[in-house]
Amino acid sequence: MKNLYDVAVIGGGPCGLASVVEAKIAGIDKVLLLEKGTNHSQTIRTFYKDNKRVDKEYKGHDSNTRGAVKFETASKEDVLNYFDTLLDTNGIEAVFNMEVEKVTKEGEIFHIHTSKGEYHAKNVIIAIGRMGKPNKPLYEIPRSLNPVVNFNLDKCGSGEKILVVGGGNSAVEYALTLSRNNTVTLSYRRDKFSRLNDINLKDVKTAEKYGKIILRMSTDVESIENEEGKPLVHFKDGREFVYDRIIYAIGGTTPVEFLKGSRVEMGEKNIPLVDENCQTNIKGLYIGGDLATRSGASIVFALNHANTIISHINDTLPA
Template identity: 60%
Template sequence: MENLYDVVVIGGGPFGIASVVEAKKAGFKNVLLLEKGDNHSQTIRKFYKDGKRVDKVYKGLESETRGCVEFFDGTKESTLNYFDKLLDDGDIEAVFNAEVESVKKDGDLLIVTTAKGVFKAKNVMVGIGRMGKPNKPEYKIPPSLIQVVNYNLNNCNCGEKIIVVGGGNSAAEYAVDLSGCNDVTLNYRRSTFTRLNDINLAAVEDSARDGKLTLKLGVDITGIENDNGKVSVSYSDGSVVIYDRIIYAIGGSTPVDFLQKCGIELDSDTKPIVDENLQTNVKGLYVGGDIASKNGASIVSALNDAHKIINYIINKA
């Protein structure tokens, strides 16, 4: 049959790359990687600053790889180069700029519909990351401020007064990185940081102690307005501060609409319901990586998810 694949993988992040590499190593001939962006690893490219450390051991999560794809401590650049090599050496068929619209069951096959065509598959593995759809605040963001509202470091310039919103590692890294040549405030609604790794916590504390970074903790933002092209931020303590730019680093959300289009059942937290092999209620349709994780995910755990699924598919064949 035309366009019939043993395995189609949706999403070109660590889970997706490991999935197609594992599948080829396991002996599958017809394997396809689909990615909506123009290259693999969009989250790393967009949300990791240049030179960012990428550690194998992360926040107590599993750190030993179980499949044929290994991982090592490195930087943003070395990690991207490593994944480039995996795809090149594995002779992987990949289609970029191919956002998947839906996956539908048709007898024993799965029909994957994309902007680049329709593909038939015996097995489909979904590895769409949450950071591909960053969370936005509940209050309205004025459209006139779109040029100075960020979800990453794109278009940030030296000499700006910037507020970074969030209490996670990305927020901390953005704030510390920008504080070298900007007036930066890091705002977190809680009074203490509870989600930072030791390296980022130390960097934030050092920058604050040295006067390079202002911390505004235990205070929430109630809204923002346009003040002559600048961001007027209103806080829950009644204060109002004007900034040149605001950066939101408040996590990402599960692509609920897409999962529901695929017929995947979700739990009360909008997480896909999967069995011990990461198979959904739709036979042959699997979910791994970030969106399948209950307690946070790392690159290593995403690689291991890929190995688990491919190993199961091989053994049940």
């Protein structure tokens, strides 16, 4: 085939970027990156406010990078600039605005089906992540409130009364960022935080102590309705509050249909099954990053997945 790649990577986040860079450094020449967004690192660009800190440490995970791509805690802008440099320096062939519909295998060749045609590769790495599709609450959100209901920090201004719903690192970081210029309440359905890194836990407790954030633990939203253009929030404990804006940070969902369409075997909670090399039940098809974990992954975790995968692929390619 004329356009047969040794490695094709689906997804331009940390795992995807590291995969194509590691492949090039390992001497694998025919490498392709496919990303449905307009640029790489869509999660960082979308969910991180300008100048927000991007942490290296995460939930006790190993923070040592094993491959050629390194990472240290830095601002959003510095991280994006670093990834830009990696792509430019290594001459990566990347196609953006390209959404992959499914991956099939015939013989030893993978067919990557996209909205604009097919690509072909000997090995495929799926590194699309969970956060490309944020979770939404089970209760109905009135369409009239769409302008003031967010799943990231886009369109947030200042001087607003904001409710942030969630108890993970993203929720806390959203609340901390917004509290600089807004009145922020953070609502979490559990009585204590169990998924925060040490820095965020300390910062949110300090913010509560000094009145920067109102914490409503053991609270759950039952429903919301429109009251004169603002969200009226009904909590399950009977309390009601009106806010200017609601931001949901309640995780992301595994793209189940895409994986099933590619015949990837799934385990509990629709987590794809992979071996120690991040290879699925289909030889040559790999999954890296938080999509292959039960509890989410740090950027370092994703970078190390890329190193593991490329090392295994490099061992299988003919000399």
